[in-house]
Amino acid sequence: MEEFVGKLWHKLISRAASREHHDAAVTLDEMRTTVGVMFRALGGDGGLRVEAATATDHGARRRWLQHIAGSGTSVELAWRDGETLRLPARIALFAERRMNRDLYIWLAALAAVATDEHQLPRPWLARNQVLTLRVLNRFPGLKTRYARLCEAQLALRPATASLPDDEAAQEIAIQQALQEPGSVAALPPARKAPHPVYLWLHPSPPLQQAVGGSEDDTDEGEGETRDSEIGKRHGERVDATEREAGMIALRMENILTWGEFVNVNRETEEDDDSGSVAAEMETLSITRDKRTVASRLRFDLDLPCSEYDDQSLGEGILLPEWDYRRRALRPDYCRLQPMLARDVTALDLPPHLRRTAHHLRRQFESLAHGRTWLRAQPDGSELDLTAWLDYATARHSGHPIREQGLYRDFRNNQRDLACLLLADLSLSTDAAVNNEQKIIDVIRDSLFLFAEALSAAGDRFAMYGFSSRKREHVRFHAIKAFEEGYDGTIRGRIQAIRPGYYTRMGAALRQASRLLGSQRAGRQLLLLLTDGKPNDLDHYEGRYGIEDTRQALHEARQEGFYPFCVTIDQQAGDYLPHLFGPGNYVVIRRPDELPRQLPLLYARLTG
Secondary structure (H helix, E strand, O other): OHHHHHHHHHHHHHHHHOOOOOOHHHHHHHHHHHHHHHHHHHHOOOOEEEEEEEEOOOOOOOOOOHHHOOOOOOOEEEEEOOOEEEEEEEOOOOOOOOOHHHHHHHHHHHOOOOOOOOOOOOOOHHHHHHHHHHHHHOOOOHHHHHHHHHHHHHOOOOOOOHOOHHHHHHHHHHHHHHOOOOOOOOOOOOOOOOOOOOOOEEOOOOOOOOOOOOOOHOOOOOOOOOOHHHOOOEEOOOOOOOOOHOOEEHHHOOOOOOOOOOOOOOOOOOOOHHHHHHHHHHHHEEEEOOOOOOOOHHHHHHOOOOOOOOEEOOEEEEEEEEOOOOOOOEEEEEEEEEEEEOOOOOOOOOOOHHHHOOOOOOOHHHOOOOOEEEEEEEEOOEEEEHHHHHHHHHHHOOOOOOOOEEEHHHEEEEOOEEEEEEEEOOOOHOOEEEOOHHHHHHHHHHHHHHHHHHHOOOOEEEEEEEEEEOOOOEEEEEOOOOOOOOOOOHHHHHHHHHOOOOHHHHHHHHHHHHHOOOOOOOOOEEEEEEEOEEEEEOOOOOOOHHHHHHHHHHHHHOOEEEEEEEOOOOOOHHOOOOOHHHOOOEEEEOOHHHHHHHHHHHHHHOO
């Protein structure tokens, strides 16, 4: 009974203390597409992901009902970094649903113009006033929307008469900055942080200071909490548990009866669900004991013995890499190693693909044998009546007669194109698709059918695979070069492909562009087959790899190539539009359909 009454009381007091309008709530999931389009249309960085923000303690004065209910201590605010735009997961501030939607759009606009804040850091109050003025000046259509939001935000602000003098002065400055952006130079000091301003961007005064420590305490590359995984958190530094202090007291005659262990050390206990647990914690306790944590296991895949590895061709090729932070190419930064499968034997097409390959060959042979009438030729099988009529009309009217052919001929339709297919052979291709196949098996079947179809059409094509292990070893596997014919040896190389390491796409795409550029053709197609986004063991993970790949694709387009991506990654819509542009990629929803879909997709792209 006591538990029931306690739950009922908690529910009632929490509801009374809350000022949210649940009926008018709008979620980020509803607005994600709209916000993303708005953010990029207003000039925002196309490489940023739109994700939900995490609540942080604001430290401001709370109402007495909130004190009783134990609520109102944290708030979700918008902020952005180099890789992510964070917005509240749910907005229910205003009584009108339209106003809550408008707040999402306003925050996206504010973040879109915050492009130089990392170069010119400003205090919180000045920064948001500058961004507000920038939005209103660049996009006058948002002035009416901002005026409505500002009026609604001011109605939620605390009355200055009810606050102590120092907090009242702070609140007056914030309200003036909202109404007249740019009119307040600095925020007056106060003992408590101001109430959150929902129309402005994080970080704000409520943001807690990062966990302190001397420079000696921090190792390079450590000490940072990944915002994209668990959001911003409060931190406290605690002393490490002394591992040497444990004592086990036992006697052999009663080993199963008692034992004692003092100062049990559990701070490094392994937990596969650590990410979700950390996301629910308000405070992360951090310790540094200058020793390696045994349970934090990270290993690099070592390279296979040269006796069992594919054969290396030459000493490697030095290639540049794009550093988006410096906005410049790093010359000779990556070493690409061309490789060829060792001890390959000629093979026939696998039996389970022969029926599908037969149908594809018949379809693609029609492309090779397609015939069409060529008009206005200097010679041909018969007179071109249209060309002759134009000639006779011009001659009769006395107009100058330009030299043209008067015949037409029925000739083969020549397909002047070259295609290079680049297959991702990273470690992730070892994952299972179903009970019978792995991703690498699906890619292998796709290469078989792709080669069968294009050889039947007579098109020039090449096939390569790639994986990487840091920038010094980007493996580039030759499956079929342009000058090679499709035969049993090529089928043997396809059969020999296997999962490799990681996915340094930029270097592989640059080498593929070099090879494709050696082919003189009216149209040059660079086809990328992958199951995930760029990554590697070093700093290539995340935004760096995305931007390098994007730059490599931009270089390919400047050379006149047409890059296109085929992927089975269901989350590809988050990053492929930024890499390839809309309409230049396709996501195969069922990976087992890739072998059949890939040749048909090629036919549509080159038809």
